[in-house]
Amino acid sequence: MTMREYMLGNVAIARGLLEGGVQVIAGYPGTPSSEIIDTLAARKDRDYHVEWSVNEKVAMEVAVGAAWTGVRSVVTMKHVGLNVAADPFMTLAYAGTKGGMIVIAADDPSCHSSQNEQDTRRYAQFALVPCFDPATPQEAKDMLPYAFEFSEKFEVPVIFRPTTRISHGKSDIELGEIPVEKPAPNFEKLLDRWVMLPKNARPRHTHLLSIQQSIEDALAESPWNSLELKSDAKFGVIGAGIASVYAKEALTELGLDVSYLKIGTYPVPKKLILELLETVDTVLVFEELEPIVEEQVKMIAQEAGIEVSVLGKTNGFVPREGELDVSAFLEVLKKTFDLETEAETSGKSLELAPRPPALCAGCSHRATFHSMKKVFGKDAIYPSDIGCYTLGIQSGTVETTLCMGSSISVASGLYHAGEKRPICCSIGDSTFFHSGMNSLLNAIVNKANITVTILDNRITAMTGHQPNPGVGYTATGEPTVQVSLEELCKAMGAEFVSVVDPYKLEETQEAFKAAKEFEGVAVVIARQPCVISGKRAGIRRNPYVIDPDKCEGCKQCIKFGCPAIEFNEQNKCAVITALCSGCGVCAQICKFDAIQEVKR
Amino acid sequence: MSQAEQKKLDLLITGVGGQGAILASDIIGKAAVTAGLPIRAAETHGMAQRGGSVVNHIRVGNNYGSMIPKKGADLLLALEPMEAVRYLDFLKDGGIVIMNTQPIIPVTVTSGLTKYPEVSDILDFLSEKYIVKAFNADDLAYEAGNRLAMNVVMVGAVSGYLPIPKETLLESVKALVPQKTIEVNLRAFEAGRQKVEES
Ligand code: SF4
Numbered sequence: 001m002t003m004r005e006y007m008l009g010n011v012a013i014a015r016g017l018l019e020g021g022v023q024v025i026a027g028y029p030g031t032p033s034s035e036i037i038d039t040l041a042a043r044k045d046r047d048y049h050v051e052w053s054v055n056e057k058v059a060m061e062v063a064v065g066a067a068w069t070g071v072r073s074v075v076t077m078k079h080v081g082l083n084v085a086a087d088p089f090m091t092l093a094y095a096g097t098k099g100g101m102i103v104i105a106a107d108d109p110s111c112h113s114s115q116n117e118q119d120t121r122r123y124a125q126f127a128l129v130p131c132f133d134p135a136t137p138q139e140a141k142d143m144l145p146y147a148f149e150f151s152e153k154f155e156v157p158v159i160f161r162p163t164t165r166i167s168h169g170k171s172d173i174e175l176g177e178i179p180v181e182k183p184a185p186n187f188e189k190l191l192d193r194w195v196m197l198p199k200n201a202r203p204r205h206t207h208l209l210s211i212q213q214s215i216e217d218a219l220a221e222s223p224w225n226s227l228e229l230k231s232d233a234k235f236g237v238i239g240a241g242i243a244s245v246y247a248k249e250a251l252t253e254l255g256l257d258v259s260y261l262k263i264g265t266y267p268v269p270k271k272l273i274l275e276l277l278e279t280v281d282t283v284l285v286f287e288e289l290e291p292i293v294e295e296q297v298k299m300i301a302q303e304a305g306i307e308v309s310v311l312g313k314t315n316g317f318v319p320r321e322g323e324l325d326v327s328a329f330l331e332v333l334k335k336t337f338d339l340e341t342e343a344e345t346s347g348k349s350l351e352l353a354p355r356p357p358a359l360c361a362g363c364s365h366r367a368t369f370h371s372m373k374k375v376f377g378k379d380a381i382y383p384s385d386i387g388c389y390t391l392g393i394q395s396g397t398v399e400t401t402l403c404m405g406s407s408i409s410v411a412s413g414l415y416h417a418g419e420k421r422p423i424c425c426s427i428g429d430s431t432f433f434h435s436g437m438n439s440l441l442n443a444i445v446n447k448a449n450i451t452v453t454i455l456d457n458r459i460t461a462m463t464g465h466q467p468n469p470g471v472g473y474t475a476t477g478e479p480t481v482q483v484s485l486e487e488l489c490k491a492m493g494a495e496f497v498s499v500v501d502p503y504k505l506e507e508t509q510e511a512f513k514a515a516k517e518f519e520g521v522a523v524v525i526a527r528q529p530c531v532i533s534g535k536r537a538g539i540r541r542n543p544y545v546i547d548p549d550k551c552e553g554c555k556q557c558i559k560f561g562c563p564a565i566e567f568n569e570q571n572k573c574a575v576i577t578a579l580c581s582g583c584g585v586c587a588q589i590c591k592f593d594a595i596q597e598v599k600r
Numbered sequence: 601m602s603q604a605e606q607k608k609l610d611l612l613i614t615g616v617g618g619q620g621a622i623l624a625s626d627i628i629g630k631a632a633v634t635a636g637l638p639i640r641a642a643e644t645h646g647m648a649q650r651g652g653s654v655v656n657h658i659r660v661g662n663n664y665g666s667m668i669p670k671k672g673a674d675l676l677l678a679l680e681p682m683e684a685v686r687y688l689d690f691l692k693d694g695g696i697v698i699m700n701t702q703p704i705i706p707v708t709v710t711s712g713l714t715k716y717p718e719v720s721d722i723l724d725f726l727s728e729k730y731i732v733k734a735f736n737a738d739d740l741a742y743e744a745g746n747r748l749a750m751n752v753v754m755v756g757a758v759s760g761y762l763p764i765p766k767e768t769l770l771e772s773v774k775a776l777v778p779q780k781t782i783e784v785n786l787r788a789f790e791a792g793r794q795k796v797e798e799s
């Protein structure tokens with residue numbers, strides 16, 4: 001009997017890894033990839049090792065070690081994480097693996113929660129490593145056991161690239177068996193494989209190049225590519241990954257008689273592309289982000305001397321940025337066949353207020369930013385980093401965000417360039433452990449004069465509350481050492497380290513004043529648990545209310561920007577809603593003593 | 601209409617992060633699987649959950665991708681009035697809007713940057729092109745025993761339109777809400793269902 005279950009794409013991916021017999025999984029949280037490890041870590045009957053590593057490079061290296069013992073391993077991250085792990089990854093392609101190894105890098109077309117839209121398939125091309133590009137959550141799950149076998153057969157790591165709509169899509173999933181027997185680890189000392197000094201690296205590069213053709217041939221035969229030729233269709237559509245189902249839906253809906261090639265693997269299936277090109281005179285390539293298939297199709301056509309016009313991103317038929325969907329495909333068809341576009345129905349419209357995401361009510365980051373702004377003022381420069389606190393842009397204290405860990409190094413660069421204004425950067429605890437540590441060390445040794453604020457909310461909140469080295473437990477909830485941020489900073493040579501409770505505005509502002517005065521790198525650690533994980537851990541606080549008789553309607557509390565405080569324009573009085581989590585910061589802001597704790 | 605056609609429904613759930621849109625869509629998704637129907641859904645994760653605008657696509661009886669094409673949704677279930685309007689592009693002309701009339705004021709409004717439109721204006725606007733069923737689901741949930749059950753009130757409200765038996769949906773509610781709150785949630789479901797049946 002087959003089992004069907006309704007699940008999130010990432011849960012289906014976790015399931016696929018289990019069905020593929022995975023034994024070691026490491027990763028760093030990042031939307032949309034995080035729930036893969038969250039799911040595997042939460043399982044009770046674990047017979048594998050699963051960890052949140054401090055960053056993607058480290059996670060990659062852990063997975064490599066495991067694969068070199070002959071067991072199956074996985075590393076998970078979001079697309080930009082692969083930039084961090086690119087160093088080991090590029091060389092791993094030469095060395096190869098023994099056990100199957102899958103690099104999962106989840107792409108985020110449209111930047112739903114990312115700083116860029118880069119296309120992981122480019123990395124696959126760059127490293128000469130095969131890539132699997134699922135079209136649906138079901139296919140994602142089914143591809144994984146196949147990908148492990150494939151990786152083992154050719155002894156190369158493989159990339160698996162889900163996109164946001166696969167990772168965070170849900171679907172009925174048909175489950176397969178989870179194997180019980182798994183190989184025992186056995187590290188073979190193959191020095192010419194595992195020691196990439198030039199003498200060994202050169203022949204490995206040659207070897208990697210030599211297997212490309214067989215990889216391509218094997219993939220072309222795989223179930224992830226399929227060609228449907230219509231006998232006398234002169235128009236062909238090629239859809240890649242998730243874009244292939246959008247194209248298929250639109251074609252079915254319209255009942256168009258065109259030939260259709262679905263691509264789910266790279267290097268692309270040249271044979272199938274040739275077969276299609278030989279029968280049509282126009283082909284439309286539909287793929288998200290980079291025109292990778294499109295470039296290949298053009299090269300293949302040219303090499304074979306086939307006259308065919310290729311429509312896609314490079315000639316503006318398909319948008320190069322953002323996410324695609326069925327409507328986008330219909331648009332392209334209209335352009336291609338010069339069809340009438342329906343006139344936009346211009347009815348009345350309503351002015352809607354934007355609803356951007358905001359820091360939660362009671363989030364300590366808001367309080368820290370408030371104090372920071374008070375002390376450093378408008379004139380200062382505020383580099384920041386990646387996490388919930390990036391939303392502090394609304395507080396005016398987030399002025400740069402480049403990549404994980406960069407706030408401290410960007411701050412140093414601003415200082416060394418000769419900026420005379422005060423510089424106060426901010427970084428989260430998890431981000432600090434990820435790669436901020438290196439930047440801090442660098443700033444101290446090279447004598448920057450900056451204030452570094454570590455927003456220590458004791459968790460990796462943004463991606464769904466995963467543990468980091470500061471919290472004292474692992475991905476699976478086992479107790480472990482709790483690394484002290486203050487001791488770590490001191491050990492790296494920081495001479496000014498101050499730990500404050502951001503809910504106490506005065507204390508925090510005193511610390512910022514002292515930090516501002518300090519010549520050199522001053523570290524302020526603002527420590528208060530994230531209100532969400534705090535609530536889960538049982539922290540309960542009394543809510544606050546505003547006394548309408550005392551409120552003068554000055555709106556100081558409103559400016560603070562807490563979502564729990566609203567202003568009643570009729571009675572010119574502020575009110576606190578049920579969202580209040582009891583941090584008490586607004587009570588310290590109100591000059592008229594109108595905000596008070598509700599004692600229970 | 602063929603049998604298969606009748607079992608096809610594209611539904612959009614919109615709301616604000618924290619309102620329980622994901623649980624609402626999970627109840628429908630799980631029930632669809634039990635009823636033997638293929639189901640696809642897409643939801644908002646990450647930043648948008650911090651009180652931002654969220655939208656879930658649910659496609660019952662569908663074998664393609666999870667994203668509903670523009671003007672493709674048969675039904676829009678809005679957990680918040682302003683969020684009903686934000687995603688109207690996805691709704692078919694003449695489609696159905698089931699809307700909770702209880703507004704949630706965004707920070708951009710509390711901080712005085714913009715204004716929240718009158719709920720009555722929203723209703724007038726929607727009624728021009730769509731069939732609208734609107735009521736205060738927060739109040740119904742409160743009467744059922746817990747304001748937090750608002751999302752289940754809304755599932756009850758849409759239940760009559762789904763190609764899924766009511767019993768199957770109720771089983772799914774029982775399986776997905778916290779054990780202690782099952783009674784409250786079943787009452788909430790009934791309250792929502794009745795509200796729409798009456799109107
Ligand atoms: S999840 Fe935690 S850290 Fe993130 S905004 Fe909310 S309270 Fe702040």
Ligand code: SF4
Pocket residue numbers: 546550551552553554555556557558573574589590591592593594595
């Ligand atoms: S800060 Fe105090 S006086 Fe001013 S609006 Fe808020 S509650 Fe009223």
